[in-house]
Amino acid sequence: MDITPDLLDQAPLGTLTRLTLGWPAERTPLRPGQWLTTDEGLRLWPMMPPSSGRIELLSANAPRPGARFRVRIDGAPLPLPDGPLLLAAEGLGLAPLIHLCASERAHRPLLAMLETASPPLFRPRPSRFILEGLPPAAIAAVPLLEDWGIPSRIASPEGLPGCYEGGLEALLPAGSTIVACGGHAFLARIGEARSLALRLETAA
Numbered sequence: 726m727d728i729t730p731d732l733l734d735q736a737p738l739g740t741l742t743r744l745t746l747g748w749p750a751e752r753t754p755l756r757p758g759q760w761l762t763t764d765e766g767l768r769l770w771p772m773m774p775p776s777s778g779r780i781e782l783l784s785a786n787a788p789r790p791g792a793r794f795r796v797r798i799d800g801a802p803l804p805l806p807d808g809p810l811l812l813a814a815e816g817l818g819l820a821p822l823i824h825l826c827a828s829e830r831a832h833r834p835l836l837a838m839l840e841t842a843s844p845p846l847f848r849p850r851p852s853r854f855i856l857e858g859l860p861p862a863a864i865a866a867v868p869l870l871e872d873w874g875i876p877s878r879i880a881s882p883e884g885l886p887g888c889y890e891g892g893l894e895a896l897l898p899a900g901s902t903i904v905a906c907g908g909h910a911f912l913a914r915i916g917e918a919r920s921l922a923l924r925l926e927t928a929a
Contacts, residue, residue, distance in 0.1 A: 818906030
């Protein structure tokens with residue numbers, strides 16, 4: 726079913742665009758693994774379940790100024806395995822990573838790993854969680870996840886302060902159940918380094 730939501734706000738988030746759409750309570754809430762597709766083919770990735778009549782999303786491109794667009798729900802909820810999860814993401818994959826954390830943090834242990842280029846999508850902060858086996862200098866974490874009590878680390882090939890200088894695959898502990906979210910090249914690289922339980926490609 727097509728929906729014509731109100732565009733309440735939009736703002737740049739690094740190289741991406743953060744959107745806020747109206748989302749009436751009677752509408753079906755999106756679950757991790759689902760996204761919205763506009764009538765122009767643009768994918769909008771929810772960052773959290775809808776709340777207070779609105780939903781926050783990430784997009785690779787901004788809608789046209791003043792655009793009135795229709796969206797449909799695409800994708801399917803991720804069939805998550807039982808037990809602890811290691812979430813790995815880059816680029817637009819940040820949105821489903823945050824969405825998964827918001828949905829699953831009360832039900833299971835989570836560890837989040839993010840790869841980011843310069844400029845980052847947010848200002849990292851030092852983590853208060855000690856993670857065995859990681860380089861001591863790699864302390865940059867995702868602030869929202871820190872507030873939620875979820876350990877996280879950030880890798881950056883650009884050498885951003887506090888981040889691991891290199892690809893994310895070097896930080897992934899062996900034996901973890903990995904859910905990876907990102908573009909095709911990122912998923913292929915992570916899949917070569919570690920076996921993936923689930924992969925969600927965020928490219929259009």
